[in-house]
Amino acid sequence: RINSQRLWDSLMEMGEIGGTEKGGCNRLAGTDLDKQARDLFCAWCEATGCEISIDKFGNIFAKRPGINNELPSVATGSHLDTQPTGGKFDGVFGVLSGVEVLRTLHENNITTPTPIEVSVWTNEEGSRFQPAMQGSGVYVGRFDLQEELDKTDVNGLRLGDELARIGYLGEEELGSRNIGAFFEAHIEQGPILEDEEKRIGVVRLGQGIRWYNVEIQGQESHSGTTPMHLRKDAMVATGKIVAEIESLANRYDNGLGTVGFMQVYPNSRNTIPGNVKFSADLRNPNPDVLATMHEEFVAYCDSVAKERNLEITVDNFWYFAPVEFNASDDVKAATENLGYSHMDIYAGAGHDACYMADLVPAGMIFTPCENGISHNEIEYSSPEQCADGANVLLHTMLTASKR
Amino acid sequence: RINSQRLWDSLMEMGEIGGTEKGGCNRLAGTDLDKQARDLFCAWCEATGCEISIDKFGNIFAKRPGINNELPSVATGSHLDTQPTGGKFDGVFGVLSGVEVLRTLHENNITTPTPIEVSVWTNEEGSRFQPAMQGSGVYVGRFDLQEELDKTDVNGLRLGDELARIGYLGEEELGSRNIGAFFEAHIEQGPILEDEEKRIGVVRLGQGIRWYNVEIQGQESHSGTTPMHLRKDAMVATGKIVAEIESLANRYDNGLGTVGFMQVYPNSRNTIPGNVKFSADLRNPNPDVLATMHEEFVAYCDSVAKERNLEITVDNFWYFAPVEFNASDDVKAATENLGYSHMDIYAGAGHDACYMADLVPAGMIFTPCENGISHNEIEYSSPEQCADGANVLLHTMLTASKR
Ligand SMILES: NC(=O)NCCC(=O)O
Numbered sequence A, B: 001r002i003n004s005q006r007l008w009d010s011l012m013e014m015g016e017i018g019g020t021e022k023g024g025c026n027r028l029a030g031t032d033l034d035k036q037a038r039d040l041f042c043a044w045c046e047a048t049g050c051e052i053s054i055d056k057f058g059n060i061f062a063k064r065p066g067i068n069n070e071l072p073s074v075a076t077g078s079h080l081d082t083q084p085t086g087g088k089f090d091g092v093f094g095v096l097s098g099v100e101v102l103r104t105l106h107e108n109n110i111t112t113p114t115p116i117e118v119s120v121w122t123n124e125e126g127s128r129f130q131p132a133m134q135g136s137g138v139y140v141g142r143f144d145l146q147e148e149l150d151k152t153d154v155n156g157l158r159l160g161d162e163l164a165r166i167g168y169l170g171e172e173e174l175g176s177r178n179i180g181a182f183f184e185a186h187i188e189q190g191p192i193l194e195d196e197e198k199r200i201g202v203v204r205l206g207q208g209i210r211w212y213n214v215e216i217q218g219q220e221s222h223s224g225t226t227p228m229h230l231r232k233d234a235m236v237a238t239g240k241i242v243a244e245i246e247s248l249a250n251r252y253d254n255g256l257g258t259v260g261f262m263q264v265y266p267n268s269r270n271t272i273p274g275n276v277k278f279s280a281d282l283r284n285p286n287p288d289v290l291a292t293m294h295e296e297f298v299a300y301c302d303s304v305a306k307e308r309n310l311e312i313t314v315d316n317f318w319y320f321a322p323v324e325f326n327a328s329d330d331v332k333a334a335t336e337n338l339g340y341s342h343m344d345i346y347a348g349a350g351h352d353a354c355y356m357a358d359l360v361p362a363g364m365i366f367t368p369c370e371n372g373i374s375h376n377e378i379e380y381s382s383p384e385q386c387a388d389g390a391n392v393l394l395h396t397m398l399t400a401s402k403r
């Protein structure tokens, strides 16, 4: 068994880096705070006898030798970056459960048949730079390394430069590690396990995600002198589309639709906005339904453009197809051995394990979180819930290493 | 007659301060660019023998002595600040028409019966600091001096500090000048004079304006894991209200409604926005209609709050009641004497003359602008149109001074 108190203390210590007044965490990818979190992770892993590698996208790998170091590692990992109004658990819980596995093996002098690895993936959140799961996506070859390093934040800062600046632009080639299986522990971030009173969610699927950059080009004009019928108001068109995204999502089983990001230009109260840029996020576990949602969304934007004589560009720059986890049975077996209640579940959020599933057998372990709330400073999981997930991770990895 | 070429050259020279690539001007109140524009104005006025005074809100007054300097001045003025995507004419045309009046008197060695004054009012635009017509509003006592000096921009910078920083926080008491009448020349900023092929608009009324700060408080949550029915999405509520403002305005004759400014929090694409702040701007020339629009707007926001279980605060922090210009006949007489075609018109925008009408007989002279477009970098008035307005101003002021 892992050490529940030690895991909790580490979560709390890590949570202080970028800690917010409301008890959450604001630690965006590539910032000084991200560096501090990474440094702490590396120090903790080195203390358990791991060797640290950093690849050309800033992904960190801590490797603990096994009996036969030619064999592929059994790996786990997640991310240390957070949302601007993030919690202390999303991502961090997965990374520190991995660290807790290392510590448990270390203090018990256990040498596993294969090496064990814990990774920290760059920019999983997709908040400062897009898309999400960027580090694991580049690792498995879904995205082009150079293109992703060249991505910029709203202030024009380049991710590659930011990684270099904080000392985490490494030398290792992407995708070059000898990994045999990948497991990720994560808080559910939704309300189902709590509602169903289950300790563990065996994740069978990661749902489909489509991310869009929408830009509406109208014409700036005076709010006090421009008659309504002569306006090309980019903001009203935006309002219509935002409201429609909700209706669209509600028309489909399990449909989700969100506008989380917006920039209004020139953002002056007596100038009719000439330009609005905003994000759209559509999700569904069924790829056919998501495709239909996509078509309806694009068609709606086109109809608004036509009706209002505006230019609207809809760039669906990221499509993440639903992924099945083919090593979930390993997670289920470990959960049952430990005697924890469990249920099958699908992941609403994207996770690094979703991309790692491209390369190796992969599985995810979900634990409940309070009221299903995540991407919020009040996100919370109890010490017991965290310990459950870390114990399942430990036993899943040990079994996989012996195989 | 004024010197058309000299007026045009001055407009172009002033337009270079904060000039944009698209030929417009971005010269927000209280910035370094505002200082440069003010310095240039002062230098130009001093060259015509004026004395410069600056009051405790940064309003500038250039006074040219007359025959009897105990008599109240005949004054004109407008503003040198612009929108972020402003033009070279809005406000500046009025100020430089005043300067052109001074120059014309100076070069012809004319001493008027009363003194003549040209003023530059602080922050007429209401873009960086709110409300609009702030300098003239403080001057006439509509707003409290200290409260307005304490206003901050989106970055938290205080207007009083910014005025001090650029050297324009003066010593003169507000409202203490001996002014007998106030006239303001301004581009129409709307399409009517052009449509009607009139050279001059005799402004009879300034329409009513209500400005709001709306804040919606929902709850941040994950875009991928939060079911639609469990959301408290501040952005969707915003979209509904933005769309409704358009419908509301369209329900009333001459109704206008605009959302020009918005801040989304935390502005991350996979976090459901927990907080959105935005402006609303409702206008109508009829105060009863504007009151009804106000009530419907507040009621709609309340209904959205109730329906969606969100907190919505609607702060109508500025109400500008429609104002009649009681010196418009002076403008009309001067226009007819010059033989220019003209029509009565009402002002869609607020102007400094609207507040000066509280204290003294006031009138406004409108000139056409291309396609009625203002608060846009492509705003344009021809040299001839500008000269027309300045000539009417000159003759209106001369007549008033003789009276
Ligand atoms: N786990 C998590 O919150 N990932 C962020 C990517 C997403 O938007 O689903």
Ligand SMILES: NC(=O)NCCC(=O)O
Binding pocket: A222, A224, A270, B090, B091, B124, B125, B126, B132, B133, B189, B348, B349, B350, B351
């Ligand atoms: N003239 C002008 O554009 N004034 C700005 C104040 C308003 O919004 O009407």
